[in-house]
Every structure is written in structure tokens, then in C-alpha cells.
Amino acid sequence: MAVKTTSSAWVTVAGLTLLVILGGFLRLYHLEGKSITHVEMYVPGIRLPHGISVPEERLTLLKVLTSTLNSDTHPPAYYMMMWAWTKCFGTSATSLRLPSALLGTACIPLVFWLGALTRQTAAGWIAAALMAVNGYQVFWSQVARMFTLACFLGLLATILLLRLARQSHDSRSLQLLYVMVVLVGLCTHVFFWLILAAHMLWTFLSGRNKQAMPGALKVQFLVLILGSPLLAVSAYQTGNTLARLSTSVLVYVREFLQFSFVFPLTGYSTGVYPDHGTILMVNDPHLSVSRWLFVLLSVFLFAAGTYSVAQTTSSDGELLNDAGGPSSKAWLLACGLGILAILLFIVIARAFAGPRPSSVLRSTGLMTALPLLFLLLAITVKRHWDWLASRVSIRLPVGDQALILTLAVVPFFALSIISLFKPIFNARGMLPLCPYLNLILAAGVARFSHHRAVFILMLAAVGIAHYSGLKEYAHMSAGRADYKAFAAALVPHVESTDLVFLHPEFYSTPLFFYMTSGWDRVVGRDYEVASHDPRHTRIWALWFYNYESQLPAPMEDALSSYHPVQIVQAPGGQAVLYVRNSF
Numbered sequence: 001m002a003v004k005t006t007s008s009a010w011v012t013v014a015g016l017t018l019l020v021i022l023g024g025f026l027r028l029y030h031l032e033g034k035s036i037t038h039v040e041m042y043v044p045g046i047r048l049p050h051g052i053s054v055p056e057e058r059l060t061l062l063k064v065l066t067s068t069l070n071s072d073t074h075p076p077a078y079y080m081m082m083w084a085w086t087k088c089f090g091t092s093a094t095s096l097r098l099p100s101a102l103l104g105t106a107c108i109p110l111v112f113w114l115g116a117l118t119r120q121t122a123a124g125w126i127a128a129a130l131m132a133v134n135g136y137q138v139f140w141s142q143v144a145r146m147f148t149l150a151c152f153l154g155l156l157a158t159i160l161l162l163r164l165a166r167q168s169h170d171s172r173s174l175q176l177l178y179v180m181v182v183l184v185g186l187c188t189h190v191f192f193w194l195i196l197a198a199h200m201l202w203t204f205l206s207g208r209n210k211q212a213m214p215g216a217l218k219v220q221f222l223v224l225i226l227g228s229p230l231l232a233v234s235a236y237q238t239g240n241t242l243a244r245l246s247t248s249v250l251v252y253v254r255e256f257l258q259f260s261f262v263f264p265l266t267g268y269s270t271g272v273y274p275d276h277g278t279i280l281m282v283n284d285p286h287l288s289v290s291r292w293l294f295v296l297l298s299v300f301l302f303a304a305g306t307y308s309v310a311q312t313t314s315s316d317g318e319l320l321n322d323a324g325g326p327s328s329k330a331w332l333l334a335c336g337l338g339i340l341a342i343l344l345f346i347v348i349a350r351a352f353a354g355p356r357p358s359s360v361l362r363s364t365g366l367m368t369a370l371p372l373l374f375l376l377l378a379i380t381v382k383r384h385w386d387w388l389a390s391r392v393s394i395r396l397p398v399g400d401q402a403l404i405l406t407l408a409v410v411p412f413f414a415l416s417i418i419s420l421f422k423p424i425f426n427a428r429g430m431l432p433l434c435p436y437l438n439l440i441l442a443a444g445v446a447r448f449s450h451h452r453a454v455f456i457l458m459l460a461a462v463g464i465a466h467y468s469g470l471k472e473y474a475h476m477s478a479g480r481a482d483y484k485a486f487a488a489a490l491v492p493h494v495e496s497t498d499l500v501f502l503h504p505e506f507y508s509t510p511l512f513f514y515m516t517s518g519w520d521r522v523v524g525r526d527y528e529v530a531s532h533d534p535r536h537t538r539i540w541a542l543w544f545y546n547y548e549s550q551l552p553a554p555m556e557d558a559l560s561s562y563h564p565v566q567i568v569q570a571p572g573g574q575a576v577l578y579v580r581n582s583f
Helices: 002-028 038-042 061-071 077-089 093-117 121-133 135-141 147-165 172-186 192-207 215-237 249-257 289-311 328-352 358-383 385-391 400-419 428-446 452-473 483-493 527-531 553-558
Strands: 499-501 538-544 562-570 573-580
Touching (some): 002 121, 002 135, 061 077, 077 093, 093 121, 093 135, 093 147, 121 135, 121 428, 121 452, 135 147, 135 428, 135 452, 147 400, 147 428, 172 192, 192 215, 192 400, 192 428, 215 328, 215 358, 249 289, 249 400, 289 400, 289 428, 289 452, 428 452, 499 527
Parallel strands (some): 499 538
Antiparallel strands (some): 538 573
């Protein structure tokens, strides 16, 4: 028996090693190949010209914090980590993207571990293999954004929750680790609140038959109270210009169910664009027959996986037996810290951040009541546990596998409701939720493992779809212009006395990543004054995305005494050389 166990362990290690090598290769291969895009220019440490870049240069930690408050809709943890990273490793394209690639690779063994913890070893293997080759996961692992970090933290937090739920005694170190991981997650991505909500819902429903409030739920209330200042940050950030993303719930349901966007959904609301060719502003409908057949297969597998979870509740009695956890005094201390943090945040925001509408400042100020409200909620649930647990009659699957189903369904459903009031649906934001859906779908596939022919056909269909999707994602970009190709085409033609006119916006800023000199000749305002400077007789006019239309009016007026002589084009951008008329 010992020999068999050892052999099984070696097979597991070898298999996971191969999957990690495969997933790592796909994420690290040609990491610097695609052009830097505007979403990556928010990483701190990148040198940028003053006054004509959006965002502005972020070289200090204070600038990172204030810029995040003014121009982003996410908490600042990822940017703070990247500030330290770029200090050590520089700001080349490879350096900027390497953390995302490594974290995306690290998610592969975590998915298998989660499957093994929930007694779904076969599903864990399938989900880990699909995680390694999923084009959507690979794509965002090669972009310098916070999504793979949030995915990694979500998986780790879920694993820690299951470990906590299986503890029969109070484990302070495990509780502390869970608190830290979830707090970092909340500081990384605004959608991480949905993961915490799903954790708390599962803990409450799975522990309602216990005589006392489970210790894991007490820990989660501690996280909720400590994390409440981040809701004040989110309230403040609602004053930022938020891109209208999507309310297309049915489209996202269809694409999400297909093993988490296994095929690229291109368009403005998804942040995925073809790296060449027509620039789409709406979602690709994906209406081919083969795609719809795969949708039907995915729905079937989801139903089979859900049924499998619903039938597997035997471990329920082994969960949440520890009633220890943080005391009411710990909650009270967390409440005090939360209120102080919100007050300090308001002071810092008023001192260093930009102007805000009075309504935003009022709503942020009202958030000082949140820690107290969460404290009162925690105390009420604790004191009236028996009454509350007996009054809840929701019949949902419970047990360890039900946690995976809760994480796959509840956050997506919550996003659907929220998007009715604020259009925040976007595919990249759902990346932290994808491993749980894939585990449910993998469980649906594994359910047919005893029917060899059906099992092999399903694996073949899913494998072909992932291979096809991976190839399609290889020709996608996170931006609508190839700034790398644009700079390579333009720079050889720009002379030392030429001026460059551009509109200072987020879509023009990535050009400075590749054009690292001559910034003193780039003009982003007062075009009329610059055009009359006798030292400059040649002016390049740059614009992006919509270059079929006319130049911006101020630029066109300033160039009225010039005539075009040369055009340089690249995917998503155009530069026209104007020479002063001779009289």
C-alpha cells in the first residue's frame, strides 16, 4: 500500500510538472512580441512625457496611489506591487508582463489542488490541463494587468477556506493566512468582493445545521470589516470616467459557459481586438453552426457537472465543525481600524487627488458607517445563529463541491444584476471566476468516464475547441492599434527638426513606450502657436483608430497653411507629414 501511494504521488507530481511546463511555455513564449497597449501603460515606472500622456508618469509610490484614485476603477495593490517590481527589473515589455505570465502559470496546479480537495481528482486533472492551454487564460497572462493575480489569489483563498472548513480545532495561522490572502485580493480587483460574497454564502448555508456560528464565518466577517475601507475607495472612484462596457448578459452567459471564453469575443466591452484588419466596436456574435453546437455541449456538461455536485454531499458532516475564530473584541478592533482608515483616506484624497463632485465626496464620507454596520451584522448573526439558521429554507447543494458551484454561479449572477444599473460586464474581469466554472464543466466530462467512447468523443471535442481558440487568441491584442509597428514605421521618417502633433489621450500614450526620444517636439495643445514657429517647416499629424475621418478641428486649423506630402500607416494608426506652403 505504501509503495502504491508513493507511486501515485510521483505520477501526480510528474503530471502536474508537465502541465506547468506546457502552460508556462505558452505564456512565456514570445512574451514581448505583441505591442504594448494602453491598458499596460498604467504600470508604474514607465517614463512618459509630462502633460501629453494619459496616464501621467508614475514613478513614486504617492503618485501611484493618487493616480489610481483619479483614473482607475480598481484598488491599487497590483500597481503598488508593480512599482516595486519595475524598480528591480525595469520596464521592458517582457518585464512588465512577466508577473502576469508567472501567476497565470501558477494557477494550473492550484486548479488541480482544488479539484483534489473537493474529491474530484479526474475533474481536477481535466480542468488543470484545460487551464494550461485555454487561449483566454494564456492571452491575459501575456498582458500587464491585475487579472491573473486576482485569479491566483481567488484560487488560493478558496483552497484555504476548504482547509479551514475541515479543521476540527482553532488554527490561528490558517485563519490569518486566509485573512491576508482575501484582503490582498480585495485590494487587487473590485470584482474580488464577489468571491468573498460567494465564500460567505457557502459558509452560512453549509454551516446552518451547526449549533454555533462556524469559525470560518467569523473569520470572513473579520475580513469584511477590515476590507470595508476599500468600498469607500470604490465609492470615490465612481467619480472617474468609467467606460460603458456591456449589459449583454445573454452574450456573456453563452461565451462564459464555453469553458470560460474559449473562443475570442472581440469588441470594446471585452478588451480583445484583432491585431490586424478591421477594428470592431461591438462584440463578435459567433453565430457559426459549429460554435452553437459547442454551446449546446457546454450547457449539457454544465448541467451534468451541476447534477454531480448536487448528488455529492456526503462530506457535509466533516465541514465547519470548528466554532472558534475571531472574537467580538477582534471585530470591534477591526471596526475601529476600518473607520480610521476611511477617515485617513478621505483626508489623503482631498489633499492629493483631483477634484470630485460633491455627491461623490458625500457618498465616500457616508462609507465611514460601513465598518460599524458590518460589525453589528456580525454580532447579530453570532448571537442569533440558531434562529437565523432555522429560518433559512433555501435548498441548495452543500458540501465541499458546492463551494465550486457557488463560485461559478453566484458572482456571475450578481454581475448580471449589477449591470442592469451600471454596465460593468467585461470578460477580462471574470477571469478570476473561470477556474470554478471549468471545474464544473470538467466534472461533467468526468461523469462519463465509464462510457469510454462518449468520454473520448467529449475530450476530443473540448480539446479541438481549445486548440482552435488558442490559435485565434494568438492573433488578438488588448488594444486597437499596433504601436510597436507604428513606431517602427514612423521613426525612420522623422527628422530632427520635425514637429509631431497628436491628441493627448489614453490611445496615443503607448506610442511613447517605443518613441523614447524627441518628446520636446511632440505637441499636444496650442497647435496654432507651434505651427507658426519658423524653425519648423515639417509637421507630422498622428491619430489613431478612426483615421478614415478628418483630423481633429484644432489640428486641422493649425495646418491650414501646410499641405500633406507623405502618409505612414500601421494597424490602428496613421501619420501624415505636412509641409509648409511656399509663397
